[in-house]
Amino acid sequence: MSAEIIGWIGSVMLLTGYFTVRRYKLLSDFLNIFGSQIMAIYGWLMQAYAVVVLNIAWLTVGLWHLFKEAANHFGNSRKSKVRLRPSSHSTDYTVVATLSSTSAAERIKKKLRRLLAKKSFDLDWSYIFFEQKENKVLLNVYTNHRAPKEFINLLLKEKSVEEAIMYLDKYYVTVTVDVPEGVSLETAVLLFPKEQAEALRQLAKVCQVQVQDTPPQLVFTYVGEDVFRSFDGSSIEIGDAKILRKWKHWHISMIPKGDLRKIKAKAIIKDSKYVWPLCI
Incomplete structure (x- = not known):
């Protein structure tokens, strides 16, 4: 029931009370003067009260469902599934890029570091990890987040990238x-x-x-x-x-x-049907 309907019901109840007490001269005179204002205030209060009640009701229903799901999870632990992955903190895949020179690799590493500084990660492990050794740059990405796509694009758009190999955790x-x-x-x-x-x-x-x-x-x-x-x-x-x-x-x-897969950088960048995570 909406707050407006509850407010109108409250106003009708007050109006009924108004006619009931008309035989009392003092109350009758008082309501004759201030009756409309009282009904308006009463209706507003009823609406505000209804909103609070509805919010509490929604919160109660939400908490009930939450506790129900938790009870089902812990109560049926024997029937639960365990995902077969190397680790919950493992990366989805690793990209190893070979650049034309060591200086080019150092340049792309600085770009990755600047991009990482712009992102905020509020979990207990980083979604992004990269390192550079000579003319190679290694980039670990965790695809359960939008940010890794930007790092991949930054790496592959670099003209000096000669080859990129992706290792999938499968x-x-x-x-x-x-x-x-x-x-x-x-x-x-x-x-x-x-x-x-x-x-x-x-x-x-x-x-x-x-x-x-x-x-x-x-x-x-x-x-x-x-x-x-x-x-x-x-x-x-x-x-x-x-x-x-x-x-x-x-x-x-x-x-x-x-699973080793070679990535053709330019083909990925030009592909309008870019799918995340990468499937080549």
Whole structure:
């Protein structure tokens, strides 16, 4: 109910009281003179009171949802997921740029330092780290923030950059599934139990799939960060595919390592479909 409606209701209540007490001469005379002013003030007060009440109500609802989410999180800790990353403080990737000379590398380092001085970071670790050695500049960026894009552009727009290599912090996961000889992915989906068939479908959406003849297997290869494991290690999730480690004929191999990709600086800068984070 809006504050205006509450204010009008309050005014009507006061008006009703006004007619009720008219038989009392003193109050009647008083209200005849000041009745309209009192009703206006009363309506204003009711509106202000309603706003306060509504704010308190919204705050109460917000706190209730907050405590509910916290209770669900801590109460169901066994069902929670743990993201498989090197560290919560790790950088998303590192760029190593080779410049034409040591002086050019020192110049770009000074530009990066000036840009960093303009940015404020209020967390317990820095989003940006860079160092220069001879004609190479190393730049670590944490992509959970808008600022790293500016540092990347500053580095790659430098004309003296001859080459840039990006190291991505990704996980390489291989899921191998034993199948009967001559069975394709489509056939395996029909042969496997419901949960396993659904896992095969979801894996096919995010993985590179190979059919191996000797031994007969389906091989799913995934490179990325969307990998989780259950709190007790009994299952692993890749995208929307949930795989239980107790399943027979399923084998999981997981290797965290850097994915090297060469960056063509000018191509990135001129590309109107610039996507963040970088995907080359």
